[in-house]
Amino acid sequence: MIVISNNLIGKMPLQDDAVIRINLAWVKTKEEAQALLSGIKQDVYLDFPDGRSKPPKPTITLEDAIELSRNENVKYFAVSNCEDIDKMRIIIDQIDCEFVPKIETKLGVLMMTDMAKRLGIKTFMLDKEDLYTNVRCNNDEYERLVEEARRYKGVIELQGVVFI
Numbered sequence: 001m002i003v004i005s006n007n008l009i010g011k012m013p014l015q016d017d018a019v020i021r022i023n024l025a026w027v028k029t030k031e032e033a034q035a036l037l038s039g040i041k042q043d044v045y046l047d048f049p050d051g052r053s054k055p056p057k058p059t060i061t062l063e064d065a066i067e068l069s070r071n072e073n074v075k076y077f078a079v080s081n082c083e084d085i086d087k088m089r090i091i092i093d094q095i096d097c098e099f100v101p102k103i104e105t106k107l108g109v110l111m112m113t114d115m116a117k118r119l120g121i122k123t124f125m126l127d128k129e130d131l132y133t134n135v136r137c138n139n140d141e142y143e144r145l146v147e148e149a150r151r152y153k154g155v156i157e158l159q160g161v162v163f164i
Contacts, residue, residue, distance in 0.1 A: 048079050
């Protein structure tokens with residue numbers, strides 16, 4: 001799967017099978033998010049930054065994000081800082097698309113097996129930058145955790161950056 005930021009629409013040619021990611025941290029209102037969703041023809045990867053501490057802080061609520069996830073082109077709903085199985089189950093029960101835990105901490109990596117078994121998770125999003133910060137820039141621990149996370153064939157991770 002190739003996931004591309006919605007910010008690249010109209011700035012470069014996109015593969016027909018690309019999945020367009022909307023990071024709700026950067027969207028100010030539910031109406032703005034709905035307008036973005038309406039303008040995308042491809043499948044959408046909706047990313048909700050639950051528990052985000054760095055700017056920008058989200059203004060859209062989890063409840064609004066769940067409602068937005070019910071748009072027919074939203075195929076994936078990602079949530080940051082997934083470490084609570086019960087909370088994830090509540091979200092999964094409310095959406096009609098694939099739930100993707102965004103793994104950003106050591107605890108998140110250590111819980112991946114449990115998430116896969118108990119919740120049937122097929123895809124994980126690994127945020128290596130936040131993981132590195134979470135382990136206080138300990139290179140050895142970081143490398144060990146990244147390798148641990150990569151054991152799951154459904155892990156997607158950042159492979160590059162586009163500057164415009």
